[in-house]
Amino acid sequence: MSENLVQPSQTQANCLLSGKLYCYGDNVDTDVIIPARYLNTTDPAELARHCMEDLDADFAATVKPGDFIVAGQNFGSGSSREHAPVAIKASGIALVIAASFSRIFFRNAINMGLPILECPEAAAGIRPGDNLKVNLTEGWIENLSQHTRYQAAPFPEFIRRLMAADGLVGYVRGKYSFGPAEEAKA
Amino acid sequence: MTQKILAAHAGLKAVKAGDLIEANLDLVLGNDVTVPPAIDVFYRTGATRVFDRDRIVMVPSHFAPNKDIKSAEHCKKMRLFAAAQAITHYYEQGSKGMGIEHVIVPENGLVLPGYCMIGADSHTCTDGALGAFATGVGSTDLGCAMATGQTWFKVPQAIRINLTGELRPHVAGKDLILYIIAKIGVDGALYRSMEYGGPGIAQLSMNDRLTICNMAIEAGGKNGIFPVDQVTLDYIREHAPQAYAEHRYQIFTADPDAEYVQTLDIDLAEVPLMVARPYLPENGADVRQVAASDPAAIQQVVIGSCTNGRYEDFKVAAELLRGRQVAEGVRCFIIPGSQAVYLRCLRDGLLADFVDAGCVVGPPTCGPCIGGHMGVLASEERCVSTTNRNFVGRMGSPESQTFLAGVPVACASAVMGRIASPDELPALVKA
Numbered sequence: 001m002s003e004n005l006v007q008p009s010q011t012q013a014n015c016l017l018s019g020k021l022y023c024y025g026d027n028v029d030t031d032v033i034i035p036a037r038y039l040n041t042t043d044p045a046e047l048a049r050h051c052m053e054d055l056d057a058d059f060a061a062t063v064k065p066g067d068f069i070v071a072g073q074n075f076g077s078g079s080s081r082e083h084a085p086v087a088i089k090a091s092g093i094a095l096v097i098a099a100s101f102s103r104i105f106f107r108n109a110i111n112m113g114l115p116i117l118e119c120p121e122a123a124a125g126i127r128p129g130d131n132l133k134v135n136l137t138e139g140w141i142e143n144l145s146q147h148t149r150y151q152a153a154p155f156p157e158f159i160r161r162l163m164a165a166d167g168l169v170g171y172v173r174g175k176y177s178f179g180p181a182e183e184a185k186a
Numbered sequence: 187m188t189q190k191i192l193a194a195h196a197g198l199k200a201v202k203a204g205d206l207i208e209a210n211l212d213l214v215l216g217n218d219v220t221v222p223p224a225i226d227v228f229y230r231t232g233a234t235r236v237f238d239r240d241r242i243v244m245v246p247s248h249f250a251p252n253k254d255i256k257s258a259e260h261c262k263k264m265r266l267f268a269a270a271q272a273i274t275h276y277y278e279q280g281s282k283g284m285g286i287e288h289v290i291v292p293e294n295g296l297v298l299p300g301y302c303m304i305g306a307d308s309h310t311c312t313d314g315a316l317g318a319f320a321t322g323v324g325s326t327d328l329g330c331a332m333a334t335g336q337t338w339f340k341v342p343q344a345i346r347i348n349l350t351g352e353l354r355p356h357v358a359g360k361d362l363i364l365y366i367i368a369k370i371g372v373d374g375a376l377y378r379s380m381e382y383g384g385p386g387i388a389q390l391s392m393n394d395r396l397t398i399c400n401m402a403i404e405a406g407g408k409n410g411i412f413p414v415d416q417v418t419l420d421y422i423r424e425h426a427p428q429a430y431a432e433h434r435y436q437i438f439t440a441d442p443d444a445e446y447v448q449t450l451d452i453d454l455a456e457v458p459l460m461v462a463r464p465y466l467p468e469n470g471a472d473v474r475q476v477a478a479s480d481p482a483a484i485q486q487v488v489i490g491s492c493t494n495g496r497y498e499d500f501k502v503a504a505e506l507l508r509g510r511q512v513a514e515g516v517r518c519f520i521i522p523g524s525q526a527v528y529l530r531c532l533r534d535g536l537l538a539d540f541v542d543a544g545c546v547v548g549p550p551t552c553g554p555c556i557g558g559h560m561g562v563l564a565s566e567e568r569c570v571s572t573t574n575r576n577f578v579g580r581m582g583s584p585e586s587q588t589f590l591a592g593v594p595v596a597c598a599s600a601v602m603g604r605i606a607s608p609d610e611l612p613a614l615v616k617a
Contacts, residue, residue, distance in 0.1 A: 027372055027466060031577040035584075036556035040249055040256035042223045054579035074373035074406060078575060079556075080308040082223065082324035103340075103377050103408055104308055108324035158206040158338065168338075169230050172330045178233040 017094055017132045019067035022052075022059060026072035030084040030105065033076065039083055044090035051087040065092035070126045072098065076105025085114040095134060097141065097152075099123035110159055111168040117141065119152035187411050188379040190438045191319040192341055195302040203343040203445075211241070212318075213297060214331045215305030217287055217552075218246040218257065220324070221264045224306060227329025236271045237335035243275040243296060243305075244268050245287045248552045250279050253559035285524025285550040288312040288400060288492035292392075293524055295426025299414045300436030304328070304337055309492050309574065311402040315395035316422070317414035317437065322403060342379040342408040345370075346446040349386030351453040356608050358502075359394030360494060360572065360592035362452075363401040364460035368470035369450065375407035378447065381440060382412045386454045392421045393498040400493045401574050404467040413439060459607055462590040464576045473595050473607045480605055486569040487518040487600040488581075489593060490548075491555045494572035495523025497530050499593045504536040506597035509614045512544035513603030519561045521548045545600075557582040570599040 032055040034047055041047065052059035069088070075098035076084060085108050088096065099120040101109070109116045115136050122141045126132070130145040137160070139152035155163065165171040193201045195209040216224055221244055228236075236242055244264055249257035268276035275296060277284040283294050288309050291297050299317035304310060306328035313320035323337065331337045347366065367374070380402045382395075390398070395412050402410030412418070414437045423430045458472040463480075489503050500522060512518045520540045522528035528550060531537050537547050546561075554561030555573040563569055563582030569589065571581065576588035589605060598606040 029575075029577045031575065031580050035579050036219075036248075036558055037562075039219045039556075039558075040254060040260065042226075042260075054584040074376060077372060077406060078308065078403075078577060080306060080310075080322040080324055081219065082306075082326060083219075085324075100373065100376060102373075102406060104322050104324060104403075107327065111324060111326035111330075156206055162338075168326050168330050169227055172231045172334060176231070176233075176334055178231070178235075178333065 017066060017068050017134055019064060019094065020062070021126065021128050021130060022056065022063070022067065022069045023128050024055065024069065024071040027074045027077050028055065028071050029078035030076055030081050031078055033084040034081065034087040036079070039081060042083065044086050047083050047087035048090035051091045060091065063091045063093065066094050067092060068094055068132070069096045070098070070123055071096070072123055073100045075101050077102040080104045080108070082108045082112060085109045085112055089114045097122050097126065110162055113167045117152040119150050122150035122152065125150065187317070187381055187413065187438050187440045188319050188344060188409060189341055191300060191302055192339060201341045203341050205341040206338060207341060208336050208338050209302055211304060211331055211335055211337060212301040213241055213243065213303035214328065215243045215287055215291065215303065215307065215310060216328050217244070217248050217307055218250055218261045218264055219248045220306035220328060221267070222260045223325040224329035224332065225263060225267050227326050228332050231330055231333045233333035236273070236332045239272050240274045241335070242273050242332060243287065243291060244273055245277045245284065245290065246279055247286050247550070248556060249558050250551060251549060253553070280525070282525060285527065286492045286495055286552055289495050289523030289527065289550070292316060292396060292421070293425060293526060295422065295429060298422060298426060298429055298435035299418060300438055304331060308403045309400050311407065311409045312396050312400040312492060314399040314402065314409050314411040315392060317412060317418055319409055319411065321409045340377070342377055343447045344379045344381050344444070345375055346449045347380060347382050348384040348449060348451045349382060349454055350384055350451070351386055351455040352389060353454045353457060356594040357457055357459055358592050359390060359397035361460040362454070362457050363398045364462050364467065364470040364590060365457045366450065366452070367401065367405045367468050368460070368462070370405055372404060372466050372468045373406040375402065375405040378407055380405065380407045380410040382410070383440065387412060388415065388417070390417070391498065392417055393496050396496065397493055401467065404574060459595050460591065461595060461605060462576055464587040464589065465578045467574070467576060467590060473591065473605065476589070477605045477607060482568065483603055484516060484570055484599055484605065485567040486561065486563060487516060487596050488521065488554050488561060488569060488571040488573060489519070489596050490521030490523060491552065491573040492523065493574045494593055495521060495527065497527050499572070500527065500531050500536050502593045503597050504539045506594060506608060506611065507543040507545065507601070508539040510543055510601050510611065512600045516600055516603050517561070518545040518600040519548055519554060520545045521554070522550055524550050554581060556580070570596050570605060572596050
């Protein structure tokens, strides 16, 4: 379901994020990111049309490619629906910065290639309208408006390998070979 | 315990918290919402056959019975894939063994102590009740695991929840987990394992344990896990007799000097009947407090779901609803969690009690819990529900409200037409 989306390897270099900032609080759950009533589709564009609907009715109408989300603790809590990071990514969001992520959202984002950074200082310090420069690989965020710099916890080496392989599918393709032997076994 | 199970499945002598490992999976689970995108992922890996057709479980449970054409297409896609791959544990609607996925996995004896399993559904953590490591993942994880039989994990730190004492009348597993979440918060166990122990666990039934582990995710937990004891062994002897006889399970125990980041000591006698107010499961309080401060009418009650949809739950419900009437203005939905639960309730006369009391009895489905179908809330409506989440818009309109509770509080509220404790129910006059 993540086809046609930007893969993480394309966004790992320094990138200047000057898009609009969408600022949310703690415990933004996957039911408000994409309500279950829309889970009868897996089409990223359709999911994006309802992204954040129950929390921020204006989000889907105003969000533009390159915008970003900054949120508090436990972003993406609740359901395991991967439709949530897919909806956010398809809406054009280039990066989600949060004080912390729920663990299933974290692994879904890594697996399907939605750039995320976990950084409590940035989540607390960034204000609407700030311009940011970000390096995802090194995990730093420079706040050009406030002349401050935040350092996110760097991703462990294994996670960086997943990201470099364009997510879990790429990693699996590189690691396993599904030859005729597999078919014979089944 | 969790760390030992993960080490064994990663082929390592030991692991420590924070390690990133790749582990072999004993069971992989998905439903009609998460499997369709996982099928696309599966083929994108280059795989053509699943790693083991006996170790994959697929259930149309969320928007089934199909609520609209799009949902029907999802169910069809899963059905065709399951047929093409000859998936052993595909459960068609109405078939024997079918039901809500987290009700049927233990009920059909598919999970055993010592298992390492994932499911593309956050409530997969339910199965930790049997002394297994079980956690929720997304569709990319599921698709890749269907191809490889493996996945990656970050080894979690553990929280020890030490239980002593005895539960008070009507108080059950649901109240205990709501009490724990109220104490530690919805991210209190983030990335962590919730490991239960202490002398208090012996009196907790498997039903209670399944409810408690089911809501580990509501505290942010990676998994919940109970040690294997006589209650566990009795359960698998009944539900997985062959595996039990062949000793195809493995008992892992926590070391006496195991490291915990936090220890919670709970005297079960201190746990009241709980209600969690909207819009977070951590907003739990004693039902008497909530009832006193919020006497407004409710419009709906739901009894069922992967949290409280097993036979024991309906037995308790029938004892409270038998001979009583659902209040005017309240719709009460009874949703047995599986075909087996439904049939047992039917044969034992429980369904007649529910219909007599003015309840709607529905087929096994996740429907109302996710605001999907079969009991969606309108704006301004208030619902007392035995389900697991009370987020904004979870059960319908974003202007609706869900109060989470156990079965006795849900039944009492249905009869009283407001949030109520079973102690408030008027005594039945014997005919």
